[in-house]
């Protein structure tokens with residue numbers, strides 16, 4: 023199956039709003055092409071693409087799957103991606119290594135948020151694409167309404183090349199407007215166009231021919247001169263328009279009923295570019311992109327676009343070859359790491375199935391196990407002709423939860439399991455919060471982290487709970503005070519004696535705490551001062567309000583007394599700590615909380631809702647920057663209020679918003695919130 027050349031391959035990514043039927047469509051494509059003999063069902067978890075137990079459990083796609091099928095003269099590598107936005111990294115990877123896209127749209131739901139998102143990604147990547155209006159068999163399915171919707175929201179370049187015969191219960195097949203033939207049923211039996219459709223067919227055909235001829239001067243001249251254009255001319259005209267991004271053909275069918283899927287594969291062959299027809303970018307020395315014509319005879323250039331951690335096989339690496347050939351049992355150069363990498367047995371993938379191959383050539387996609395230094399985004403090449411391909415841009419993690427192992431055994435394996443997971447998923451990040459001592463797992467949303475937790479259990483046998491991260495509160499004082507503490511005990515032999523007088527003063531926010539020694543005349547001998555400081559520092563570590571670290575306080579030891587026999591370091595440490603606690607209680611202590619700068623980008627219509635919501639979160643608005651229909655809203659807000667902002671924003675904007683946040687400074691917690699935090703902390707410590 024790896025004998026297909028640059029001109030006989032199609033790499034295309036399937037995109038859509040979640041659940042529009044990408045996986046069902048891929049399955050039907052594999053079945054029709056003979057790649058599989060049993061048609062699996064998304065609902066039963068029996069598709070080739072959704073083989074992962076997590077996908078079966080959640081009934082959604084989670085991973086990108088590579089699904090090659092042979093159709094007529096070509097090898098079509100379908101990259102089925104998840105529609106759920108938490109897993110957008112898979113979409114980004116799929117987009118990066120494809121020359122074309124198929125956007126599936128549900129005929130009943132029409133254009134949805136995910137449709138517009140998919141469209142925007144294709145525009146951004148300049149990716150030629152087809153639209154497949156799926157689920158024509160469903161209740162409420164309406165092709166014409168969906169097309170109007172598409173044209174209104176994605177532009178008039180969406181042009182139907184087919185019309186459905188019947189709809190909903192009565193959906194039977196499609197009419198192809200270029201060939202003027204009808205195809206009905208799963209077997210796509212050729213027949214006559216139903217006479218009732220004739221007028222509609224004529225009118226849509228006219229629009230299609232215009233679109234096909236419009237961007238080719240010779241065709242346009244012929245067309246305007248009233249000459250009949252041949253089917254071949256029309257197909258080639260349309261192909262150029264699709265490749266140049268001027269036209270997006272709209273097809274129709276039902277993945278579930280397997281109607282129109284073969285015609286979709288025909289359209290992929292006819293209209294979408296092969297790897298040979300699309301130049302690719304390499305990075306020059308100063309990081310600028312340079313476009314290159316792909317060639318099988320050039321030195322190797324392959325991009326790693328996905329890495330998975332298999333508990334048995336180990337690391338599995340997916341790559342796309344742009345130039346040259348990669349061979350099994352060879353050595354390549356990883357230009358990102360600047361190191362050689364050993365390549366073992368290569369294979370092509372179809373879902374979880376692997377087929378061993380001797381080599382993978384330019385234009386194609388393959389896999390290899392157990393690479394040691396290579397990760398997603400790296401380029402594999404020849405050491406004497408090193409190249410770098412632009413890496414894949416993944417979104418930054420925006421949602422965090424704290425990871426708690428369930429048992430001691432889980433704790434021992436936690437670190438390595440987490441880092442293996444994070445290696446697999448570019449949008450997962452693991453870090454330790456030194457303030458709260460928690461291990462924090464960050465990603466794009468709640469579902470992604472939940473799936474990650476399940477995977478930890480399944481793949482590495484580590485059970486964890488995910489909890490809302492703790493807020494690293496602090497404490498400080500708001501008044502100056504003096505405090506005295508005498509530690510004195512007479513027990514049996516020699517006693518204990520330490521006596522310290524401290525002055526506590528508030529320092530400006532963010533300056534931290536300072537210890538000053540102003541004792542004169544040896545009232546406390548010099549050798550005991552470090553012990554006093556130790557005691558103060560210990561007390562600073564747990565403030566008097568809720569045992570959060572105290573900060574921004576100047577502590578001056580200015581007097582005290584000692585006993586020549588009974589005094590010791592430990593006694594002065596106790597006295598220092600005691601004096602500090604007493605002083606802090608007197609100096610009107612308050613709770614401080616971290617404030618973050620948040621920057622929220624949303625379509626302008628959502629501005630009011632975003633600000634309304636931020637107001638309920640104690641935010642201080644800093645500014646707004648409307649541009650191009652989007653508005654960037656900047657605010658400062660307490661971290662405690664936005665620990666789950668990724669979820670709130672998604673629900674306010676149906677996923678159309680994005681945000682970033684970073685720590686700014688600490689501020690005092692309002693009285694009412696403060697009481698709550700202190701009470702919660704008391705129960706927690708108890």
Ligand SMILES: Nc1nc2c(ncn2[C@@H]2O[C@H](COP(=O)(O)OP(=O)(O)OP(=O)(O)O)[C@@H](O)[C@H]2O)c(=O)[nH]1
Pocket residue numbers: 038039040041042043044045046047064065081082083084103104105106156157158159160275276277278279
């Ligand atoms: N009636 C009808 N249902 C369909 C059709 N295609 C898919 N479905 C159903 O729609 C649901 C989602 O299908 P999937 O194929 O998993 O959709 P998807 O786009 O891959 O979903 P995600 O990958 O999770 O975004 C399943 O219940 C399918 O049976 C269709 O043509 N007609």
Ligand SMILES: [Mg+2]
Pocket residue numbers: 043044045046082083102103104105
């Ligand atoms: Mg799917």
